[in-house]
Amino acid sequence: MYLERIPAGIYAANCYLMACEKTSKAAVIDPGGDADYILKKINKNVLEVEYIILTHGHGDHIGGVQEIKEKTGAKVLIHRDDDYLLKSAEKNLSKIMSGPDVAFKADQLLKDGDIIKLGELELKIIHTPGHTPGGICIKVEDILITGDTLFANSIGRTDFEGGSFEKIIRSIKNKLLIYDDSTKVLPGHGPESTIGKERVSNPFLR
Secondary structure: OOEEEEEOOOOEEEEEEEEOOOOEEEEOOOOOOOOHHHHHHHHHHEEEEEEEOOOOOOOOOOOOHHHHHHOOEEEEEEEHHHHHHHHHOOOOOOOOOOOOOOOOOOOEEEOOOOOOOEEEEEEEEOOOOOOOOOOOEEEEEEEEEEEEEOOOEEEEEOOOEEEEEEEEHHHHHHHOOOOOOOOOEEEEEOEEEHHHHHHHHOOOOO
């Protein structure tokens, strides 16, 4: 598996470029900006981008979607409970962020348990509401891409519209901490971690 982290946009949201090395089928996860740079990486590695997968619908994770979709023809995927965020610059908060208003429609809506095939890779969709109603994490091999649900020693904010502290804690404990301690955690902002580290040291999970 090819996997590269690209801090993108003015908020340095972690965009992940993922591909099956045997087939070059690829997905761009959370392109928050810097679309030109992400496209250069795609072209340099001769990747065929099939999907743009969004862990949630906030503006700092979606700023580069439209340009990448236009250049690659990739389908935009998001959980059905966050679909409303994509359609409104006010709801997705891009209107109050530095940069242009962002609003568009998804091509496919996801639900908990969906499997996305990416060449020989299987990406499992895990619905983890709390930061947003339709927040998801993505499990592939020994990796969890956690978006703004779980960070190294922290969790996602729950004070935005649709957020819930109780739900995000329940999501993490019931759907993420069930994995082996060695499972890598690749969050939407900041450095990577592991499930084992978060189980022991994350102050929100004690």
